[in-house]
Amino acid sequence: MAIEINNLSHIYNKETVMEKTAVHDITLTIQDGEKVGIIGHTGSGKSTLVQHLNGLLKPHSGSVTVNGIDTKSKEIKELRKIVGMVFQYPEHQLFEETVYKDIAFGLKKQYEFTQEEMDVRIRAAALAMSISDELMEKSPFELSGGQKRRVAIAGVLVTDPRILVLDEPTAGLDPRGRDELFQSLEEINRTKNTTIIIVSHSMEEVAGFANRILVMNKGTVAMDTTPDKAFEDVDLLESMGLSAPQVTYMARAISGVIKDFPTRIHTVEAMVKELMKVVKHP
Amino acid sequence: MNNNNITMIQAKDVYFYYKALTEDSENVEAINGVNLQVKKGEFLVLLGRNGSGKSTLCRLFNALLKPKMGTVVVNGFDTLNEDNTWLIRKDVGMVFQNPDNQIVGNVVEEDVAFGPENLGVPPAEIRKRVDQSLKTVGMSEYAELAPHRLSGGQKQKVAIAGILAMEPECIILDEATSMLDPWGRKEVLDVLLELNKKEGITVIHVTHHMEEACLADRVAVVDDGRIIKEGSPAEIFSDVEGIKGMGLDVPQVTEVFYKLNQKGYRFPTDILTVEDALKVIKEQLAVKRIGN
Numbered sequence: 001m002a003i004e005i006n007n008l009s010h011i012y013n014k015e016t017v018m019e020k021t022a023v024h025d026i027t028l029t030i031q032d033g034e035k036v037g038i039i040g041h042t043g044s045g046k047s048t049l050v051q052h053l054n055g056l057l058k059p060h061s062g063s064v065t066v067n068g069i070d071t072k073s074k075e076i077k078e079l080r081k082i083v084g085m086v087f088q089y090p091e092h093q094l095f096e097e098t099v100y101k102d103i104a105f106g107l108k109k110q111y112e113f114t115q116e117e118m119d120v121r122i123r124a125a126a127l128a129m130s131i132s133d134e135l136m137e138k139s140p141f142e143l144s145g146g147q148k149r150r151v152a153i154a155g156v157l158v159t160d161p162r163i164l165v166l167d168e169p170t171a172g173l174d175p176r177g178r179d180e181l182f183q184s185l186e187e188i189n190r191t192k193n194t195t196i197i198i199v200s201h202s203m204e205e206v207a208g209f210a211n212r213i214l215v216m217n218k219g220t221v222a223m224d225t226t227p228d229k230a231f232e233d234v235d236l237l238e239s240m241g242l243s244a245p246q247v248t249y250m251a252r253a254i255s256g257v258i259k260d261f262p263t264r265i266h267t268v269e270a271m272v273k274e275l276m277k278v279v280k281h282p
Numbered sequence: 283m284n285n286n287n288i289t290m291i292q293a294k295d296v297y298f299y300y301k302a303l304t305e306d307s308e309n310v311e312a313i314n315g316v317n318l319q320v321k322k323g324e325f326l327v328l329l330g331r332n333g334s335g336k337s338t339l340c341r342l343f344n345a346l347l348k349p350k351m352g353t354v355v356v357n358g359f360d361t362l363n364e365d366n367t368w369l370i371r372k373d374v375g376m377v378f379q380n381p382d383n384q385i386v387g388n389v390v391e392e393d394v395a396f397g398p399e400n401l402g403v404p405p406a407e408i409r410k411r412v413d414q415s416l417k418t419v420g421m422s423e424y425a426e427l428a429p430h431r432l433s434g435g436q437k438q439k440v441a442i443a444g445i446l447a448m449e450p451e452c453i454i455l456d457e458a459t460s461m462l463d464p465w466g467r468k469e470v471l472d473v474l475l476e477l478n479k480k481e482g483i484t485v486i487h488v489t490h491h492m493e494e495a496c497l498a499d500r501v502a503v504v505d506d507g508r509i510i511k512e513g514s515p516a517e518i519f520s521d522v523e524g525i526k527g528m529g530l531d532v533p534q535v536t537e538v539f540y541k542l543n544q545k546g547y548r549f550p551t552d553i554l555t556v557e558d559a560l561k562v563i564k565e566q567l568a569v570k571r572i573g574n
């Protein structure tokens with residue numbers, strides 16, 4: 001079981017003056033339990049690509065198959081059960097009377113659970129996104145931007161999909177919220193072998209989490225690699241509108257004054273370790 | 283331009299709550315006693331966790347919301363006086379957290395023209411301003427497109443252009459860069475810094491990106507509807523534990539030296555940028571050479 005994408009192309013406003021090829025001839029396979037980070041500049045085709053995974057968009061040419069289901073087939077309902085999707089503007093998905101009911105919505109639609117079973121799941125999803133009991137009884141309209149985003153993510157976590165796709169989920173989350181989201185995803189992946197696909201602008205953000213990085217550029221997959229390898233060529237990343245972590249730039253600057261200082265550093269921990277080798281202890 | 287001691291916005295003992303939606307629920311206390319002076323020409327960054335009150339504070343600053351207690355005075359005008367609302371909105375332009383709440387036009391350039399039209403700016407001047415502001419944010423080639431076809435980041439840029447076209451004295455950006463990619467964010471920040479440094483435009487910027495906060499003259503940390511910390515970026519971020527305790531973060535570079543200091547090194551605690559880092563490393567090397 002896996003996601004198989006074969007020669008996928010998608011064109012918006014086909015055969016009009018506004019015609020735009022958003023995704024061009026992409027072929028790749030994602031196995032169960034992988035943690036994939038998709039990064040790329042604005043307009044590189046990330047959202048277009050991932051919206052094919054739950055059949056929201058259909059290929060103009062090529063095919064997408066998820067656990068054996070062709071997304072062009074009639075089994076859309078089954079497909080949506082397998083693939084849980086947090087959209088780029090999840091706030092638009094909120095409409096119930098209370099936060100609690102909003103998180104519950106996805107469960108009601110797809111599964112037959114007892115009231116108690118539902119309640120346990122809803123509270124667990126809320127906990128994963130640090131949504132307080134007090135917030136649960138509020139209307140989604142009474143929430144701050146970041147709180148709305150937490151609720152929208154919880155509303156997808158609660159359905160416990162086999163494949164979880166999140167399109168720029170961290171925009172609007174505060175730093176602790178970001179850390180907690182990644183911890184929750186890590187936990188879900190570890191305990192349930194859920195496939196996790198996360199779209200981001202920031203290499204730094206996904207590098208610590210993903211075991212595979214897809215870099216998108218102008219509608220194609222320009223790199224399919226590991227986080228370590230992806231950082232090797234910072235100039236290449238920059239030429240695709242991305243940037244490296246601050247510590248990588250720091251390493252480069254230091255290598256100008258300390259001969260042989262490694263430039264392939266992309267975590268704070270690695271930088272601390274390298275500096276301890278060259279800076280005299282007091 | 284140096285306007286250093288003139289007040290742009292003065293908040294005194296401000297309290298605000300959102301009214302309960304139903305009879306059996308409680309009011310939401312969002313701002314609980316804020317005192318803050320924003321000086322003309324200042325670049326202020328507001329930090330704080332989700333739900334801490336940043337957006338509410340911004341809305342109080344341009345008279346979208348009125349304090350329940352205390353006062354907000356903008357450019358000498360009290361926001362509680364309805365007659366002032368118009369004057370205040372003319373001086374203080376705000377870009378919202380979600381651009382969909384802001385975009386009104388069917389075509390990008392119409393949308394950008396909307397603000398100056400409302401201010402009664404003459405058509406020829408509007409044309410000039412629209413072209414200029416779209417150029418400033420790098421969106422000229424999208425002038426004739428429908429806004430709903432744009433990506434999230436592009437919508438944010440259009441919303442920013444709409445405010446620039448009004449030429450306000452003070453610009454408030456409520457997480458207005460959250461959906462931009464790293465270069466897009468840098469472009470917008472560069473524009474703001476230039477307006478701030480060259481034309482003395484006051485900027486209030488809400489962000490969850492700590493590197494952006496480092497560009498500010500002053501940072502104020504909002505928590506539970508109060509301002510719990512205020513100071514230069516160096517002052518704010520040198521308290522690494524305090525900042526993390528508030529659910530926030532520090533720049534990576536700051537964290538590197540913090541961790542080294544925990545291991546017994548004695549680096550300064552106010553290193554925020556790659557340039558700062560390089561400087562102290564060079565100093566270290568110099569000492570070492572003399573020592574040897």
Ligand SMILES: Nc1ncnc2c1ncn2[C@@H]1O[C@H](COP(=O)(O)OP(=O)(O)OP(=O)(O)O)[C@@H](O)[C@H]1O
Pocket residue numbers: 141142143144145146147172174300301310311312330331332333334335336337338339379
């Ligand atoms: N329209 C509203 N009606 C009722 N309560 C609201 C409304 N908007 C915000 N609140 C509440 O007011 C408090 C402050 O919210 P605010 O939007 O100012 O936070 P924020 O600091 O901007 O958060 P974020 O980082 O998530 O954008 C929160 O408790 C929030 O739930």
Ligand SMILES: Nc1ncnc2c1ncn2[C@@H]1O[C@H](COP(=O)(O)OP(=O)(O)O)[C@@H](O)[C@H]1O
Pocket residue numbers: 012013020021022040041042043044045046047048049431432433
């Ligand atoms: N609904 C749409 N109609 C027309 N063009 C679109 C639409 N959505 C996206 N596009 C265009 O397709 C390209 C890829 O967009 P998208 O997949 O949203 O990129 P990303 O998610 O990487 O920012 C962009 O050029 C964008 O302007």
Ligand SMILES: [Mg+2]
Pocket residue numbers: 046047048088167433
């Ligand atoms: Mg997108």
Ligand SMILES: [Mg+2]
Pocket residue numbers: 144145146336337338379456
């Ligand atoms: Mg807000």
